[in-house]
Amino acid sequence: MSADLLEIDELGCSLPVRGEWRAVLDGVSMSVGAGRTVGIVGESGSGKSMLTRTVLGLAPAGARVTGSVRLAGEDITSPGPAVQRRLLGARIAVVFQDPMTALNPVVRIGRQLTEPMRFHLGLDRAAARARAADLLAKVGVPDPDQQLRQYPHQLSGGMRQRVTIAAALSCDPEILFADEATTALDVTVQKQILDLLTEVQRDRDMALVLISHDLGVIAGRTDDVFVMYGGRLVERAPTEVFFTRHRHRYSAALVDSIVRRDHPRHGEFRTIPGRPPVPGTVAGCPFAPRCPAAGDECRESAPPLHQDTGDARLAHRCLHPVNGDPA
Numbered sequence: 470m471s472a473d474l475l476e477i478d479e480l481g482c483s484l485p486v487r488g489e490w491r492a493v494l495d496g497v498s499m500s501v502g503a504g505r506t507v508g509i510v511g512e513s514g515s516g517k518s519m520l521t522r523t524v525l526g527l528a529p530a531g532a533r534v535t536g537s538v539r540l541a542g543e544d545i546t547s548p549g550p551a552v553q554r555r556l557l558g559a560r561i562a563v564v565f566q567d568p569m570t571a572l573n574p575v576v577r578i579g580r581q582l583t584e585p586m587r588f589h590l591g592l593d594r595a596a597a598r599a600r601a602a603d604l605l606a607k608v609g610v611p612d613p614d615q616q617l618r619q620y621p622h623q624l625s626g627g628m629r630q631r632v633t634i635a636a637a638l639s640c641d642p643e644i645l646f647a648d649e650a651t652t653a654l655d656v657t658v659q660k661q662i663l664d665l666l667t668e669v670q671r672d673r674d675m676a677l678v679l680i681s682h683d684l685g686v687i688a689g690r691t692d693d694v695f696v697m698y699g700g701r702l703v704e705r706a707p708t709e710v711f712f713t714r715h716r717h718r719y720s721a722a723l724v725d726s727i728v729r730r731d732h733p734r735h736g737e738f739r740t741i742p743g744r745p746p747v748p749g750t751v752a753g754c755p756f757a758p759r760c761p762a763a764g765d766e767c768r769e770s771a772p773p774l775h776q777d778t779g780d781a782r783l784a785h786r787c788l789h790p791v792n793g794d795p796a
């Protein structure tokens with residue numbers, strides 16, 4: 470049986486908050502095939518970044534991680550420093566929203582780009598430098614040779630983000646997580662960068678995980694959609710199914726919010742009354758307090774994952790689903 474490139478099984482992450490464990494991620498299962506593009510959506514605070522960090526072995530210090538993460542069959546859950554050095558940036562890469570978290574402010578761009586390539590790809594200085602300049606040109610940085618000599622603060626925010634994207638692609642990763650990677654950029658640049666990621670994804674058969682508040686981005690560019698809410702995966706579906714025949718009431722509210730053209734700002738979907746919960750603080754369905762269909766049964770315990778018998782890509786956690794027979 471061929472396994473998917475990335476397999477996440479019942480992943481949980483708990484953090485100590487005021488002397489108690491709080492499950493900021495709970496029972497998240499998903500998989501990503503080689504060369505596929507998947508989207509992760511959900512309001513601010515739903516656990517998208519925590520999921521990314523936990524998968525990459527970057528959970529906050531003191532976190533308790535449960536479940537498993539496998540990359541091409543290798544168990545990489547909570548990797549030690551040696552495994553981390555071998556994988557991160559080489560086989561599995563990430564771009565976060567804020568480029569300054571990825572760049573070292575006191576090291577020139579050139580060195581930051583070339584060192585991983587020398588370490589992981591065994592390139593000599595000149596070859597790494599040439600490849601770095603090439604990558605910068607590819608992500609739309611003008612005059613790459615000049616930029617390689619700069620420090621991060623000498624570049625604009627948009628240029629810095631292009632540099633982190635070049636860095637993420639530099640060692641030909643098998644999978645790239647783009648966690649709101651283009652959110653801070655203006656719309657034209659955003660499109661350019663997303664187009665570039667799509668091009669690289671196709672050319673190199675790289676898997677791409679697009680994390681975005683923008684359902685328009687998700688609709689046009691992904692094969693599968695994963696919906697996070699309150700630290701849980703509440704629905705997964707092939708993209709075309711998600712937009713037309715989603716099951717979870719939260720997914721319905723999300724899709725409804727774009728139909729009404731109420732574009733989310735700062736991660737809030739304003740047509741959904743109320744706010745999402747802090748993950749790990751609700752016993753039942755995390756969406757119950759905002760859900761028009763919720764009953765007592767929804768508040769008592771978290772609904773189990775209901776898997777479609779015919780298609781493993783389809784699953785949801787809703788006791789009163791829309792579009793079809795009850796779960």
Ligand SMILES: Nc1ncnc2c1ncn2[C@@H]1O[C@H](COP(=O)(O)OP(=O)(O)OP(=O)(O)O)[C@@H](O)[C@H]1O
Nearest residue numbers: 484493512513514515516517518519529736747748
């Ligand atoms: N170090 C921490 N200790 C305790 N709780 C934390 C910590 N870091 C994050 N959290 C909590 O984990 C939850 C998930 O946060 P996360 O950043 O993953 O959300 P997100 O979906 O990425 O949101 P956004 O769309 O705003 O980026 C939040 O409720 C946040 O308060």
Ligand SMILES: [Mg+2]
Nearest residue numbers: 517518519649
């Ligand atoms: Mg986030």
